[in-house]
Amino acid sequence: MWVLLEPGDAALVPAPSYPIHIFGPLFAGENVREIPLATGDEFIENMIEAWRFSHPKPRVIVLSFPHNPTTTCVDLEFMQRVVDFAREHDVLLVHDNAYADLGFDGYVPPSILQAEGAKEVVVELYSMTKSFSMAGWRVAFMVGNAEVVAALAKLKSYLDYGTFQPIQIAATVTFNEATDFPREVNEIYQHRRDSLCHGLSRIGWEMEPPRGTMFAWSAIPEPYREMGSVEFCSHLVREANVALSPGVGSGPGGEGHVRFALIENEQRINQAVRNLSKALPALA
Numbered sequence: 215m216w217v218l219l220e221p222g223d224a225a226l227v228p229a230p231s232y233p234i235h236i237f238g239p240l241f242a243g244e245n246v247r248e249i250p251l252a253t254g255d256e257f258i259e260n261m262i263e264a265w266r267f268s269h270p271k272p273r274v275i276v277l278s279f280p281h282n283p284t285t286t287c288v289d290l291e292f293m294q295r296v297v298d299f300a301r302e303h304d305v306l307l308v309h310d311n312a313y314a315d316l317g318f319d320g321y322v323p324p325s326i327l328q329a330e331g332a333k334e335v336v337v338e339l340y341s342m343t344k345s346f347s348m349a350g351w352r353v354a355f356m357v358g359n360a361e362v363v364a365a366l367a368k369l370k371s372y373l374d375y376g377t378f379q380p381i382q383i384a385a386t387v388t389f390n391e392a393t394d395f396p397r398e399v400n401e402i403y404q405h406r407r408d409s410l411c412h413g414l415s416r417i418g419w420e421m422e423p424p425r426g427t428m429f430a431w432s433a434i435p436e437p438y439r440e441m442g443s444v445e446f447c448s449h450l451v452r453e454a455n456v457a458l459s460p461g462v463g464s465g466p467g468g469e470g471h472v473r474f475a476l477i478e479n480e481q482r483i484n485q486a487v488r489n490l491s492k493a494l495p496a497l498a
């Protein structure tokens with residue numbers, strides 16, 4: 215954000231959001247306006263409305279689909295419409311494609327750079343964290359608008375050093391020799407998703423199974439909704455030894471929801487569901 219905007223500029227960010235998408239622009243001194251997250255047409259309408267009623271006019275829109283925390287997925291037509299809007303209104307789109315390789319049941323998340331004309335108005339980030347299970351290695355890249363990419367490279371040359379060389383070499387070898395690995399990772403997450411969603415359905419907790427990401431996002435089941443997400447999650451840590459993320463941690467629009475992370479194996483997920491069943495006796 216430091217290379218894109220100046221203090222006082224505005225950025226549009228979907229809400230709820232991965233917290234850094236909100237705090238990145240704030241750290242750069244910008245005003246952040248929300249786009250209430252929705253799917254398809256409704257999101258586009260929300261985006262246009264947020265843009266129209268913002269002053270100063272937002273110069274950047276942050277996007278990230280498949281989406282953390284809501285698991286919202288989009289198609290290429292959606293990306294094209296957002297790109298067309300950006301071209302028409304002189305806005306730069308920053309697409310965080312952290313879940314580029316995590317799509318289920320045949321769904322393949324599109325890159326926003328597949329949209330016509332995207333290269334002029336888009337930068338897209340890809341990280342090895344999820345696709346190659348390399349969390350913490352901090353290897354990622356950004357592609358798209360050449361001027362923005364060059365500005366980031368310059369800023370980083372002032373701010374930090376290159377990644378530790380053995381990690382660079384490991385990442386290079388991985389890209390060259392393990393191109394199929396994300397498919398294996400994807401399958402593991404899909405099986406975990408199935409275990410979680412089937413298990414929860416058996417105990418009376420229904421949710422829309424996610425089509426992408428490594429999360430499941432759900433409204434708090436009705437009998438417990440009034441507790442709010444923080445109290446509900448605290449209850450589950452105490453009574454079920456299961457940690458969920460309270461939706462409110464992802465900013466406006468997240469309250470009333472919780473996020474499951476599919477980071478445990480299927481056996482542990484089944485155990486977690488059994489514990490949840492005992493801790494939530496009011497479920498059907």
Ligand SMILES: Cc1ncc(COP(=O)(O)O)c(C=O)c1O
Nearest residue numbers: 232278282310312341343350354
């Ligand atoms: C949307 C999104 N972007 C980026 C990241 C983090 O990626 P990295 O490990 O490359 O910093 C995450 C991880 O949770 C994420 O959900």
